[in-house]
Amino acid sequence: MAEAHQAVAFQFTITPEGIDLQLSYQALNQIYLSGLRSWKKRVSRIRNRVIKGVYPASPSSWLFVVIAILATMYMRSDPSMGLIAKIQQHLPLSLHVSLSAQGQTMLSALVFSTLLWLSLILALRFCLKLLLSYHQWMFEQHGRVSNTTKIWVTLLRLLSSRKPLLYSYQTSLPHLPVPAIKDTLSRHLESVRPLLTDPEFERMTELTNKFESNLGNRLQRYLKLKALWATNYVSDWWEEYVYLRSRSPIMVNSNYYGMDFLYVTPTPLQAARAGNTITALLLYRRKLNREELKPSRVPGTVIPLCAAQCERMFNTTRTPGDETDVLQHWLDSEFVTVYHKGRFFRLWVYRAGRLLSPREIEYQVQRILDDSSPPQPGEEKLGALTAGERIPWSQTRKQHFSSGVNKRSLDAIERAAFFVTLDDEEQGMRGDDPEGNLDRYAKSLLHGKCYDRWFDKSFSIVIYKNGKNGLNAEHSWADAPTVAHLWEFTLATDAFQLGYTEDGHCKGEVDRSLPHPQRLLWDISSEVQTQAESSLAVARTLADDVDCHVFPFREFGKGRIKKLRVSPDAFIQISLQLAYFRDRGGFCLTYEASMTRLFREGRTETVRSCSNESSAFVRALDGGEAEEQCRHLFRLASEKHQNLYRMAMTGAGIDRHLFCLYVVSKYLGVESPFLKEVLSEPWRLSTSQTPVQQMELFDIKNHPDFISLGGGFGPVADDGYGVSYIIVGEELINFHVSSKHSCSETDSHRFGAEIRKALQDIMVVLTVDPKSSSSSKGSVKPQAKKLL
Incomplete structure (x- = not known):
């Protein structure tokens, strides 16, 4: 094999005249360059560890502290209040012998300066963590910023003035708090009210009260103990029990x-x-x-x-x-694996420590495409x-x-x-x-x-x-x-x-001496x-069984929605409630994914988008209520949704807390009828927004055709819908709808049509109101931009 031959760096044979050594300088040079790249990566990682380890200070600040301490000592002042002298007394005996008195003083001053510098770093990091634990800014009304928030913004800017690395903030992020169990249960009852009849809601209330008065507080104590010990009380259990322990297909x-x-x-x-x-x-x-x-x-x-x-x-x-x-x-692999027409190939993307050029990778991929060899049996x-x-x-x-x-x-x-x-x-x-x-x-x-x-x-x-x-x-x-x-x-x-x-x-350029991609053998x-x-x-x-429907909604986008001073996400979520009500004749438990990455190792939380307020608006609009009443109910529903989203982001959600209580109950070997029923409720409408995070990478104005489609996922419930959407630019929203053919009550194309109609109907109702542009409260994003 050509690649095996090129991997040989040297050959030798033993002859009567001695050892005949033949070196391949090209191969040795590649080994050298590859090793050099490896060492550069190690040095870079060590440097980054130091930089992020002292953030929000800088490594050079140590020198500033040392110079400041030495300068004050030169002025015959003791900034350590006697600590430098005590450090000097406790220096090893060998240093007392080898160093002069002045050298011992200088060494003691360096030790004191370093300790002082480390203490200042810990203090700054603690202050940054306190600042990042403040979330009240998110709940303030648009245009009404409190003095507390203004001071908080100023301090946060000061501590974040240095350019951070990717992981610089990790140790300063707060831990996810455990909500009070009474608050979680109260919010859960409120979230299921539009889904239950009066007798069903009374039964759920009774079940909730029994859980709170008996088992709930016991489980809560264990959960608080975990929160004190673990970096994040949810994430490890969420990863293990929701994802890794699932035995069904992940596709x-x-x-x-x-x-x-x-x-x-x-x-x-x-x-x-x-x-x-x-x-x-x-x-x-x-x-x-x-x-x-x-x-x-x-x-x-x-x-x-x-x-x-x-x-x-x-x-x-x-x-x-x-x-x-x-x-x-x-650790970093220098190859990718490629599948083509039943064959697997290993494609090396580095050579002698150098990343291949795009043209070289194209050349190698074309070699795979041109390879006519058949798959091995079973491959x-x-x-x-x-x-x-x-x-x-x-x-x-x-x-x-x-x-x-x-x-x-x-x-x-x-x-x-x-x-x-x-x-x-x-x-x-x-x-x-x-x-x-x-x-x-x-x-x-x-x-x-x-x-x-x-x-x-x-x-x-x-x-x-x-x-x-x-x-x-x-x-x-x-x-x-x-x-x-x-x-x-x-x-x-x-x-x-x-x-x-x-x-x-x-x-x-292309180096045509590149070895062929390797076929994997089986x-x-x-x-x-x-x-x-x-x-x-x-x-x-x-x-x-999967029924997928993808469609771009071009009638309007976030630009027109924001002119009404309405959160685009709230607008879409309420539209989805209206579309589902028209499609299925009722409401369902709705899952909207929200992040908890304001906290260390945070992942997601659930926003229960079907609320009393959103269901009231849907019934009013579909029941032919007066437009003024519909507008009023929509504003209430929008504000409620925004508040639910903010609570989920700041650690006051419902579902992750209940999930962890359930895990604790399983570890303790106790059964909870309440938790069992709550966690078995199907999410017939599962939704998620794909965020656009790097707008600076795309020049939409000059390149309007370079619009992302976003992405999607399969339905969560057999009789439900999965809906993903991405808000692109000011005038486009792309939707991805999924369901299952095996369910006679769902149809992705039908639901897509209902989404289109719901968006248009709500826009018609809101744009009729001349006061709508000034009467609603703003969303999180406009408020955040004003603040920071």
Whole structure:
């Protein structure tokens, strides 16, 4: 093999004249450059640890403290109030012998200065943590900022004036608080009131009161004890019990997808799009490793969000187990794994410590596309093992992939930076049926053929035959905003930074001596092939049942909504309530994902968007009430939704607290009828907004066609809908709706039409009111921008 031959750095033979040593200087040079790159990364990581370890101070501030102390001593003043003398007395005897009296004094002053500097850092970090624990600013009305908040803003700006690294704020972020159990139960009763009849609500109230007076306070004490000990009292249990312990397929049920630009495909060449996409992802990884990415913040503010989810973005795989899966993360891999027409390849993206140019990666990808060798027996559908049930995959993995050639090839997939599929289909909004093609594009990214993706990888990139791309992400390691941040960077870097030549190829030079991508070898037994077919049958049944509908809403966007002084998110969520009511004739428990990344290791919380206020507005509008009354009820519903969202963000949500109480009850071996009923309630309407986080990367005004489609996910309930939406620019909202064909009561296209009509109907009602532009309260984002 050519790559094996080139890996040999030297050869020697023993002759009668002695040892004949032959060195390959090219190979030795590559070893040297690769080692140099490794050491540079180590030095960079050590430097970053020091910088973020002393934040919000700087390493150079130590020198300032030392000079200040020495200057005051030179002025014959003792700033330490006798501590320097005491330190000098306790110096080791060897230093007393080897150093003069003046040297001992100088050394003692340096020790005191360092201790003083460290104390100041701890004090600054404690102050920053206190400031970041203040959340009242979020609840203040637009245009009415309290003096307390103004002082808080000033102090926060002062402490955040230094340019931070990606993880600089981590140790200063507050811990997620445990809400009072009485408050959580009260809010839960309020959230289910519009869903229950009077007798049902009375029964739930009685069940709640029994839980609070008996078992609830006992469970709460254990939970508070965990909160004192753990960094975050929710996240580890959420990751384990919601994601990793699930034994059902993660395809469709857990994994989600992200799409390419809506109107533009930068190049029609599959290999070229792969070259730029892979390069952009690796450039993001380089910035991530060097911590050069700016910390994510609450939009329009200087308030940082937790960056812990970024740590496992690359080189990460979810490995199956009999009872629970495990997330495995490795140090940087210098290769990606590529799947094409049933074959797996290892594609090295570094050579001699140098990242290959986009043109070189395109050249290597084209070699894979031109390779006509057939798949090995059982290789083509091997990926179906990751799409089926977890227990069969775990058992097959232990029995047939724990040694030999299969283990080496599986390691190449699992340790890769990420997974790449070169799909042989064309996708995107194209042809005579653009809407239908968008739906097929979504289904392709969500599950593909059920065997041509590696669903266990932290994320997989799909490059289609016509140059369209997309990704499929595993959910347990991070939530959608983290992946969306990566994908925004990738699309923008691909289109605006790396670019293409006039004939659609990547830019850069090509070293044609690059070794060919390596085929991964397998020894797949008949038992493995049988299990792969069985997993594929399960996955196909699940995939065929998914009904996806993707549509851009162009009638208006957030620009027109904000002119009414209404939160765009509240507007959309209330519209979804109206659409569901018209579609199903009632209300349901609604899940809207909110972040808790204001806290260390925070992930998500649930906003129960179906409230008494939103249901009152929906009934009034659909019942033909007067427009003035409908407008009044809408404003109440909008304000209620915003308040629910703020409470979820600041740790006062309902569902994560109840979930953790349930976990504690299971550890204690006690049954709670209340918790069992609450946690078994189906989320028939599950919603999520994909945030646009890096607007500076996209020049929408000059490049209006470069609009992101966002992404989506499968339905949470068998008889419900999954709705994802992204607010792009001022005039466009993209929706992704999913449901199941097997449920006769749901239809994604029908629900999509209801969403369109609901948005338009509410806009008509609000725009009739001449006072609407001044009577409603503002949303979080306008308030945040005014403050910070």
